[in-house]
Amino acid sequence: MRLDQVADVQRRRLGDRDRYPLAGAQPQPHRARRPRGSGVSAPLAGDRVVEQPGPPGRVDLAVASVAGISRAHAQRLVGDGRVLVEGRRVRSSDRLRGGELIRVELSAPPDPTLQPESIPLRLAYEDEAMLILDKPAGLVVHPSAGHSSGTLVNALLGRARQSGERLGSIAGVERAGIVHRLDRDTSGLMVVAKTDAAQASLMRQFALRTVEKEYLALVRGAAPATQGRIEAPVGRDPRDRQRMAVVAGGREAVTEYDVLDAGNGHSLLALHPLTGRTHQIRAHLTYLGLPIVGDSRYGGGIGPGGLTRQFLHAARLRLARPVDGSPLEAWSALPADLAGSLAAVGLGSERLPQGVGARAGESG
Incomplete structure (x- = not known):
């Protein structure tokens, strides 16, 4: 099958409808693209360990069913040895x-190598179950080779120790309540769970694609239409294993x-990823011939005003609060470096959004 058959950019004009109002202070509710099922509740209800007879079929699907988690999450638990079937480790x-006893350990044991x-941290929102933080560019999310300290996980553990609160650990202590991630040089909103029940709820919402995300990007070039939809599979770039690209056989990505503004050879875009592939926005925009300014890895070069990091900012989030299922919207204004770059190009x-904050609605 040719790539142009599996990677299609669907363009459409939708009139003057705005997804969000002018500033961040009082955003209007945005209709969620909800698939079947709820993104709020899960069978585990905060239990540390789930033990139930499993249905017939693959282990990962059975674990996802009995624990109320996504298949990908179930696969991580199986790989970590936190799933036993009739007392034995499985693949x-x-x-x-069908009928075998499945034991799922949802909370991970402490990791002494992770130091608070x-x-x-700058917060947009906090309640007893979760928080939304405004991540600065340059902050690595998870410890890794070359980044054993100074990460967001270290910061969250330090904050939890100081406040006496815990963090969700069902995805592993090294994730410290984190349910999604941003690249090191992407700024903006991230969600963190304080409890296992909240983490399960939030992970389920992300898995069901009911969390709405809006990113802002300044790109080189003109978009093919004022509004559009990019449907193109994303996978590892065969020419550069450090990059992702639109490739035949890649994972579904939408x-x-x-287009918020355009001129002087640049376009300011609001982007709404409906899937969560690694580097999805950067790969999709490169595929369209619209590299993000400042993104040297994907051909964006130095941006207006001398910007040397990618102009990509997680500006808005809308999800259901785990505590009561009510809608929550959060927003984050462009940081100073991105605002300066935008001003330099005259867009x-x-x-x-203005400022950093959030608004919770009433549960329906």
Whole structure:
């Protein structure tokens, strides 16, 4: 099958409808693209360990069913040895007859190698079950080779120690309540769970694609339409293993976009990823011939005003609060470096959020 058959950009004009109002202070509710099922509740209800007879079929699907988690999450637990079937470790691909006792350990044991650190964090929202933080560019999310300290995980552990609160651990202590991630040089909103029940709820919402996300990007070039939808599979770039690209056989990836302003060889875009592939927005925009300014890895070069990091900012989130299922919207204004780059090219929009904050609605 040719790539142009599996990677299609669908363009459409949708009139003057805005997804969000002018500033961040009082955003209007945005209709969620909800698939079947709820993104709020899960059978585990905060239990540390789930033990139930499993249905017939693959182990990973059975674990997802009894624990109320996504298949990908179930596969991680199986790989970590936190799933036992009739007292024995199993593989995700093993098959069950049905009725076997499945034991799922949802909370991970402490990891003494992860050290709490006092790193200031700016919050957009916080309640007893979760928080939404405004991540600065340059902050690595998870410890890794070359980044054993100074990460967001270290900062969250330090904050939890100081406040006496815990963090969700069902995805592993090294994730410290984190349910999604941003690249090191992407700024903006991230969700963190304080409890296992909240983490399960939030992970389920992300898995069901009911969390609405809006990113802002400044790109080189003109978009093919004022609004559009990019449907193109994303996988590892065969020419550069450090990059992702649109490739035949890649994973399904869908991104919608709106042009907020354009001129002087640049376009300011609002992007709404409907899937969560690694580097999805960067790969999709490169595929369209619209590299993000400042993104040297994907051909964006130095941006206006001398910007040397990618102009990509997670500006808005809408999800259901785990505590009561009510809608929650959060927003984050462009940081100073991105605002300066935008001003240098002479673009702007009344739809850009102002300040950092959130608003919770009433449960329906």
